Each structure stands twice: as structure tokens, then as C-alpha cells.
Amino acid sequence: MIRCEHLTYVYGRGTPFEATALTDVSLAISTGEVVGIIGATGSGKSTLVQHFNGLLRPTSGRVLLDDVDIHGPRVDRRRIRQQIGLLFQDPEQQLFEETVVADVAFGPRNLGLSDDDARARARRALELVGLPPDRFGPRSPFELSGGEMRRAAIAGVLAMEPRMLILDEPAAGLDPQGRRDILEHVRRLHRDGALTIVLITHSMDAVAQLCERLLVLDQGRLVADGPTRAVFADLSRLTALGLGLPQVTLLARRLGERGLPVRRDVLTIEEARVAILEALAVRGRGVL
């Protein structure tokens, strides 16, 4: 659905502050995928996704949505932004309306929907993120808790009814319960809403649980692109890039080093549980 061809982006061209943020990035994301983007701070993750909905224009290279160049002459930028929902980091900053429901309806209203339709969409979106519209809708967005604000902001993007949802660190700065809630909602959006998801995060655990495929960025270059399990198989490389492994994968490795023959490529707690029980059974037989 989205394809980048030799994407290069230079910030502050022609000033003393010129800096290359992305160098020759080529990738494709298909409908229905859940893709994680990981990389150290400043590796270009946020810059990359801002190209997906045309907020940034590539210095060179192309971005295509359904094989159409999004900077082509007859492309309606607003339609691109409706289809590719982008949630920025700390999205609670974007809240501004007097009520939650009005804020969430901002996107649909911009798309030219009537007040009633926009409101209906807003209510549906609030429902999707677990904020019952009857209770939360009439409240001021500024009196919500951190986690609720975050979810209201996500609803603000969902109300556009995009086909792809890009989330930039959606769980950062939330307490553990808030973090679990957000990730659970993302998972559900993919499962029930058939949304294509792109998740930027520093949490290896989150991508291990959610993403089938990982893109790894390093200093503006795409250095790895493959199934999550394959990417996490190369610990030394990830460490060199300033990244790490999910906790459970690390646990499995440690157990392996201590002599318990556990599969080293587990990604979730459930997989780890099964793998450890299997390993114990194998060892049990060996001892007997």
C-alpha cells in the first residue's frame, strides 16, 4: 500500500544547520501488516513516517500510496492524510477543543462531514479506544488523566477512519496499566478493524508482542527489514545499534546459557512458558 523508493531527506537545506535525516530508504508496507520501526534516538524514525502522509516532501526519491506518487500533480493531500492516520509523539498536545467529542470530531469536520456525521464518527472512535462517549464526550480534554488524554488523541486520528494507523511512541510516559491498555487497543484495532499498523517505539517488548515485521533504522539508513523473530536473532548487531532484546527473549537466552535447552527465539510470555516447559520436560527425561 505504501512504498518508498530511494527516499532521502535533508533538513535545513542551505543553512549552517543542514543535516541529512534519511538516506536512500526503500521499503514497502502492505495492507493488513503490523510493522514496527525501531532505532536509536535520532535515527530518523519520526522523519520517515512523516513522509508516509505527505507532511514532509522527500528531498529526493518518491513515496507512493497504492502506486500513486503522493506528491504527484493531481493528488489531494487531504485524502492522503485521511487514509494514512498519523499520531505524533505526546499527542495529548494536540487537544484544543472544549469537549472531548468536539476535539475528536475535528478531523472528520475537516474532511467536510456534517456536524452530525462528524459527531457520530467521533463517538465511534471514542468507543474504539475505550472511552465511553456518554461519559467522556462532554468533558474537557484538559481534565482527563494522561492515559485518557492519549486515548482521546488516538480517537482523534481514528475518527478520520484511516486505512493505516501510524503511532509514534504511543505508550511513552504512561504508567504500566496505561501502557498495557494502549497496546491492547492497538492490537484490537488491527484484529477487528483490519487496520494496517506502523508502530514506532523504543520498547522491544511492545514490538515483540505486536509486530510481525521490523524495520531497523540507524543514522537515517534502513539497516534491517524482516520478520521480528529474525531481527531479534542477531543480538550483537542490535546492541551495536543501541538497541536490545525483549525481556522474554533475553530470559530464554540466559536460561540457555545456564544449560537449560530453551528455544532462543521466543517473543512473548506465552511462547516462553511453552518453551521453558518443553525444555524442562526434555531435561527431566535426560535425568531419568
Add this chain to the structure above:
Amino acid sequence: MEFFRGLVLGQYVPVDSAIHRLDPRTKILATLLLLTVMFAVREFAGLAILTVLLVAVALAARIAPAYLLRGLRPLFWLLVFAVVLQVFFGEPGGHPMFRWGPVVVTRENLAQAAFYGWRLLLLVLSTTVMTLVTSPMEFTDGLERLLRPFQRVGVPAHDLAMMMTIALRFIPTLLEEAEKIMKAQMARGAEFTRGSLPARARALIPLLVPLFVGAFRRADALAIAMEARCYRGGENRTRMHMLRFGPQDLVAVTVVAAAAAFALIPPAAWRGH
């Protein structure tokens, strides 16, 4: 899309040059002197001398000319407007050069327009050069020191300087935040650059509300952080970087003063000798 791209004024470029190393007081006073002289000058020759001086300073400070010109870009329309106004609606009388319906363009008015345009350019150029070679910190340090004698008559020099430091410090932060919020709202289908004037004004609400909320939050956090480090105003405060007025500053002041004096002497006086 990058917003605020043309904004150079106040964007300090850290380079090590003789000009950058000057005492900020020297730079402030020199700029003030030049600005005053620019208003006092009556002849093209004077403007030429000041232009040569500014170009020399910019070269010595190793400012890329393209970067400097970029900073003048926002001024372009104002300049065009001022010049056109002067050419067509200047004083009556003089030598007509050409006629265009009821409008008469005279040689005198054309010269006047060129003079005012050039002067406007120089005014902006001189302040731009100063902000490019003086870090905001140095600038407020220098200003505080220059204002200190006026403390006796009730000028709160330190507080003024501190307020300015904070304001300057947060300009880039606020711009960055404004850009981010703008993008976030654009991702929700907002348009900031299209539509009628009232529509555009209304489009600013989703930008301004979050920006103000953020600014207040930041101000609060900053106040707490300052108090946590026992800030209580300027009394008995010592400085990490002491200002030193050295021989190079004396040279700089002399050069600028000399150029200013030359610029003020009317060419007729030269010819008289």
C-alpha cells in the same frame, strides 16, 4: 514542508572568529551607533561607507552570504512597498523622468526611493549580523551590564536581562512545538495555508490553544526548576563567564566610530578641501 524556514533573525551561528569573540557590549554599542548613524546619514556616500563596513564584518565573521541574504527575504515585500510608495507618491516638483497617466516619476523621487530602500536594507542587515555573531546569552549578559548604571534610577537590569534570556531561549522551542502541533493538526486534515482570511484565522485556534497550554506548562516547570536551584534575583550573583573588554574591543569600537564619522561627513565637505 518545513515551516519558519526563512527565519534567520536571532539565529546565532556558532563560529569561532575575531568578530564572534568580541565583548557583547562592544557589539551592542557598535550596532546602536550604526543604527543611529543610518538614520542621520543624508547622502548615498554615507550609506556606501556603512555598507562596506557591514560587508567587511560579515566576511570577517565568516557568515555565508547566502545565509545572510536568506534572512533578508521576509523583508522583500516591505522593501518593494516602501520604494514604490516613495517613487509614485513622493514630493511634487523636480525633474520628471517619465509620465504614466497622472503619475509623474521624478529623478528626485527615484533617488529618494533608492536611498530609503537602501537604508531599510542596512538597518535590517546590521541587526541580523549582530544576532548572527552574538549568542543570546552573551547578548543579554552584555545588555544587563550596560543597563546596570541605570539601576539607581529604578531600572531592574537583572530582571529585564533574565526575562529576555528566557524569552530568547524559548523562541526556538516554541517554534519547534508550533511546527509539531501544526503537523499533528494537518494530519487530522487541518489546512493553515488555504482558504479565506477569516477561515485562516479560525484555523489558527487548533494551533494557538495547544501552544499556549504548552507555554504555560513550560513556564511553570521552569519556575520550579529555578527555585529548586535557589534562584532569587540578581543580588550578589556572580557570573560563570565574566565579560572582558580587551584591546580587540577597543580596535573594533574605534573602527566602527571612525566609519560612522566618515559616513556623516557630507561629500561636499570632502570636495571643499
